[in-house]
Amino acid sequence: MHDGIELRRQCIDTLSEPLLKASEMMVACLQKGGKVLACGNGGSAADAQHFAAELVNRFEMNRRGLAAVAMTHDASVITSIANDFSFDRIFSRQVEALGRPEDLLLAISTSGNSENVVAAAKAAAAIGMQTIALTGKDGGLLGQVETVQVLLNIDHPSTPRIQEMHITCLHILCSLVDETMFGDDA
Numbered sequence: 001m002h003d004g005i006e007l008r009r010q011c012i013d014t015l016s017e018p019l020l021k022a023s024e025m026m027v028a029c030l031q032k033g034g035k036v037l038a039c040g041n042g043g044s045a046a047d048a049q050h051f052a053a054e055l056v057n058r059f060e061m062n063r064r065g066l067a068a069v070a071m072t073h074d075a076s077v078i079t080s081i082a083n084d085f086s087f088d089r090i091f092s093r094q095v096e097a098l099g100r101p102e103d104l105l106l107a108i109s110t111s112g113n114s115e116n117v118v119a120a121a122k123a124a125a126a127i128g129m130q131t132i133a134l135t136g137k138d139g140g141l142l143g144q145v146e147t148v149q150v151l152l153n154i155d156h157p158s159t160p161r162i163q164e165m166h167i168t169c170l171h172i173l174c175s176l177v178d179e180t181m182f183g184d185d186a
């Protein structure tokens with residue numbers, strides 16, 4: 001537990017600036033009619049869905065729904081891509097089908113090394129979408145993708161601790177987006 005508390009302290013210093021930049025990018029995307037496409041595996045798939053639900057429905061205030069889609073929950077889409085092509089393409093193929101240049105990819109991987117998430121970031125770049133990446137450890141391959149505009153990396157070896165910080169980051173992002181877009185109504 002102390003480990004997690006210390007990590008939160010460190011992250012306040014290292015992540016404040018990239019979180020602000022990520023929120024500015026997300027607000028700009030949503031204000032010009034774009035949408036957020038989110039992806040990740042395992043616990044990070046749950047985080048992608050959790051975040052999309054907060055944008056589409058509500059976070060802490062009632063406001064209009066904001067456009068977000070988690071690419072993690074349609075079993076037919078995912079199994080057909082994995083079966084006909086490969087598991088590495090389950091997100092990139094959805095990005096190719098659903099993504100537009102004004103959209104934004106939220107790519108989540110605690111290792112940074114999930115091939116399907118890395119491929120999604122590359123597919124997003126190919127159609128001119130911006131990417132915010134949440135990673136851990138040394139950032140992995142996703143941390144090295146040059147077209148990732150904002151990298152929120154949790155420099156810690158433990159996947160659960162990284163996930164705990166990721167969901168904190170995602171809640172802060174929701175808060176910043178709501179404050180910026182609907183501040184007076186908050």
Ligand SMILES: O=C(CO)[C@@H](O)[C@H](O)[C@H](O)[C@H](O)COP(=O)(O)O
Nearest residue numbers: 041042043044109110111114159160
């Ligand atoms: O939730 C957990 C561990 O806390 C696991 O389900 C974890 O998300 C899975 O092993 C993922 O496949 C890990 O992928 P990634 O975060 O390295 O991209």
Ligand SMILES: [Zn+2]
Nearest residue numbers: 042043160163
């Ligand atoms: Zn977990």
